[in-house]
Amino acid sequence: MSTSHLHDYLHRIGVADADAPDLPTLRRIVAAHARTIAFENLDPFTRREVRLDPDGLSAKLVRGRRGGWCFEQNLLLRGALDALGYATTGLAARVMWGRPADAPLTPRGHMLLRVDLPEGTHLVDVGFGGLTLTGVLALEPEVAQETPHEPFRLWPAGTGFVMQALVGSEWRPLYRFDLAEQLLVDYEVSNFYLGHHPASHFLSGIMVARPDPDRRYALSGPGLAVHHLGGPTERRTLESPAEIRRVLEETFLLDTSGLPDLETALARLF
Numbered sequence: 001m002s003t004s005h006l007h008d009y010l011h012r013i014g015v016a017d018a019d020a021p022d023l024p025t026l027r028r029i030v031a032a033h034a035r036t037i038a039f040e041n042l043d044p045f046t047r048r049e050v051r052l053d054p055d056g057l058s059a060k061l062v063r064g065r066r067g068g069w070c071f072e073q074n075l076l077l078r079g080a081l082d083a084l085g086y087a088t089t090g091l092a093a094r095v096m097w098g099r100p101a102d103a104p105l106t107p108r109g110h111m112l113l114r115v116d117l118p119e120g121t122h123l124v125d126v127g128f129g130g131l132t133l134t135g136v137l138a139l140e141p142e143v144a145q146e147t148p149h150e151p152f153r154l155w156p157a158g159t160g161f162v163m164q165a166l167v168g169s170e171w172r173p174l175y176r177f178d179l180a181e182q183l184l185v186d187y188e189v190s191n192f193y194l195g196h197h198p199a200s201h202f203l204s205g206i207m208v209a210r211p212d213p214d215r216r217y218a219l220s221g222p223g224l225a226v227h228h229l230g231g232p233t234e235r236r237t238l239e240s241p242a243e244i245r246r247v248l249e250e251t252f253l254l255d256t257s258g259l260p261d262l263e264t265a266l267a268r269l270f
Helices: 003-013 023-036 054-063 070-084 184-196 241-250 262-269
Strands: 087-095 108-117 120-124 152-157 160-167 170-177 207-212 215-220 223-228 233-237
Touching: 003 023, 003 054, 003 070, 023 070, 023 108, 023 120, 023 207, 054 070, 070 087, 070 108, 070 184, 087 184, 108 170, 108 184, 152 170, 215 241, 241 262
Parallel strands: none
Antiparallel strands: 087 108, 087 170, 108 120, 152 160, 160 170, 207 215, 215 223, 223 233
């Protein structure tokens, strides 16, 4: 990431004085990124290509004030962290969320990051939709770790780990991963598959999510949920493409002006 792109990124997420590549700064960046840049799949839903090159990521997520899915989110974050002097490694995971316990393994279709610090190895992930990590996890298995939102933990699984979140009173599996390094070309393959394969759920519906300090917002199709931390969940159904677009802009802080055909695509949900 160039110096100018780094400056624009830090301004976008509202972080100043990010000069020292230490754990407190990493925590500030991750929390600010998660609450500012929403998870969303509007490009594949409207049949646009998802670019993973640095210029494309900056143009869309930073200057364009859009969001993106895991590859975009975590590659953008990685570029900023590398430019600040952090030591990062790209990892990949097999999604388990929402699947039966005995379901076959999924492909490595999710991205997260390893960050090596003087305090030890840590993990960050600003791209897992409605349960995006708003904190930084130490690589310490079987230990519940607090984040600005739910507690998370890493459970040993073979040569890797299962990322789990405490949802209500139950530890729920999000994904399974190991520490094998992944290259950009690995992410490009999964990125293309998810953006083009007819079975990809990112083509048939919209998934948008963003945390605020005391809640999480999630939009799945026309259904909007507001999950209050330690409290109830409010749900309502949006009634028109225009209402969905308004929620995208006002609740999820997305600039949809570059998607003139969005409401036409949203009509498929009704």
